[in-house]
Amino acid sequence: MDNSTDPTAMNFILLGLFDYTKTHQVLFSLVFMTFIASLVGNILMILLIHTDPRLHTPMYFMLIQLSLMDLMLVSTIIPKMAANYLLNSRSISPAGCVSQIFLLLTLGGGECFLLAAMSYDRYVAICHPLRYHVLMSHKLCSQLVAGSWLLGGIDGLMQASAALSFPYATPSFPYCHSREIDHFFCEAPSLMRLVCADTTVFEFFMYICCILMLLIPLSLIVVSYSLILAAVLRMHSAAARKKALTTCSSHLVVVGMFFGTLMVIYMRPRSYHSVGHSKVVSAFYTIFTPVLNPLIYSVRNKDVKGAFRNWLGKTHAM
Known part of the structure; x- marks a missing residue:
C-alpha cells in the first residue's frame, strides 16, 4: 500500500525482547509475573503507608512517591x-513511541531527584535528630517531592521533543528506510540508531541532560552520605551505629541499582553501545528494579513489617 494512504506506514517496529520459542515463552511468563508482583508490591506499599498513622512521616511520604513512580x-x-x-x-505509533520516551525520562529523572531528597531526609534524621521536624517539615518535604516531579517532567519534555523533531529537521529521509527498533520499548538511544543524519548535536544535548539529571542528584547523595558516615564514625555506641547504618542500607541499595543502570544506558558513548547488553540493562531498571524496591524497603524495615502485620490482623478479623 502506498505510504500516503497507509496510516501505519510511519509506525515504528519494536523487535522486542523475546522470540516465540518455548524458552522465550517461559521467560515472557516470568517477566509478566514480575510485572504483576511489581503492581501488587507497590500498591500494597502505598496502602500500608497511607492507612498506618505511624508511617505518616516525610520519609514514608517520599517512599509513597517512589512506589508511585515505579x-x-x-x-x-x-x-x-x-x-x-x-x-x-x-x-508502535510515533506518538506512542515519543510518549514512552517522555514518560520514561520523566519518571527516571524524577526518581533521581527523589532519591536525592530521601538521602537528605536520612542525613537530617541521623545528624540532626532533635531538629528533624524543623529541618524536614511536611512543607519542605512536599516541595522536594513536587520539585522532583517537575524537574523530571522538564527533562522528559525536552528530550522527547528533541527525539521527535531532530530527525524531521533533516532534508533527507531520516531513518535510513528502516523503522525497526531493536528493543522492547522506545528508548532515546535506540531511536537515535535509526537516524541517517549526524546525531552529534542530539547526543551532546542528551549527555548534558543526563549530567544534570544523574550527576547532580548523585552528587547530593554522595555529600549526604559522606556527612552521615562522618557522624556514624563519631558515635560511641555500637548499637547506635548499627541502627544508623541499617536505616540507610535500603536506600543505598536502591540508589546503587537505579543510578548504575541509568548511567550505563544514557552516559556511554554511542560507539560503546551493544544492542543485546542495552536490552538486558534496560530490562533491569524498567522491569526488575520496580519489583525489588518495595521488597528492599519492607524486608529491612521493621515499621513497614509492623504495618503489614497489623493489616493482616485487621483483614483476618473481618
Missing part, C-alpha cells in the same frame, strides 16, 4: 510489550 514506570513498558507479544504485533 508503578507508572512498569505500566509504561510492560502492557505494550505484552500486548505486542501476545498479538504477534510489533508496531
Whole structure:
C-alpha cells in the first residue's frame, strides 16, 4: 500500500525482547509475573503507608512517591510489550513511541531527584535528630517531592521533543528506510540508531541532560552520605551505629541499582553501545528494579513489617 494512504506506514517496529520459542515463552511468563508482583508490591506499599498513622512521616511520604513512580514506570513498558507479544504485533505509533520516551525520562529523572531528597531526609534524621521536624517539615518535604516531579517532567519534555523533531529537521529521509527498533520499548538511544543524519548535536544535548539529571542528584547523595558516615564514625555506641547504618542500607541499595543502570544506558558513548547488553540493562531498571524496591524497603524495615502485620490482623478479623 502506498505510504500516503497507509496510516501505519510511519509506525515504528519494536523487535522486542523475546522470540516465540518455548524458552522465550517461559521467560515472557516470568517477566509478566514480575510485572504483576511489581503492581501488587507497590500498591500494597502505598496502602500500608497511607492507612498506618505511624508511617505518616516525610520519609514514608517520599517512599509513597517512589512506589508511585515505579508503578507508572512498569505500566509504561510492560502492557505494550505484552500486548505486542501476545498479538504477534510489533508496531508502535510515533506518538506512542515519543510518549514512552517522555514518560520514561520523566519518571527516571524524577526518581533521581527523589532519591536525592530521601538521602537528605536520612542525613537530617541521623545528624540532626532533635531538629528533624524543623529541618524536614511536611512543607519542605512536599516541595522536594513536587520539585522532583517537575524537574523530571522538564527533562522528559525536552528530550522527547528533541527525539521527535531532530530527525524531521533533516532534508533527507531520516531513518535510513528502516523503522525497526531493536528493543522492547522506545528508548532515546535506540531511536537515535535509526537516524541517517549526524546525531552529534542530539547526543551532546542528551549527555548534558543526563549530567544534570544523574550527576547532580548523585552528587547530593554522595555529600549526604559522606556527612552521615562522618557522624556514624563519631558515635560511641555500637548499637547506635548499627541502627544508623541499617536505616540507610535500603536506600543505598536502591540508589546503587537505579543510578548504575541509568548511567550505563544514557552516559556511554554511542560507539560503546551493544544492542543485546542495552536490552538486558534496560530490562533491569524498567522491569526488575520496580519489583525489588518495595521488597528492599519492607524486608529491612521493621515499621513497614509492623504495618503489614497489623493489616493482616485487621483483614483476618473481618
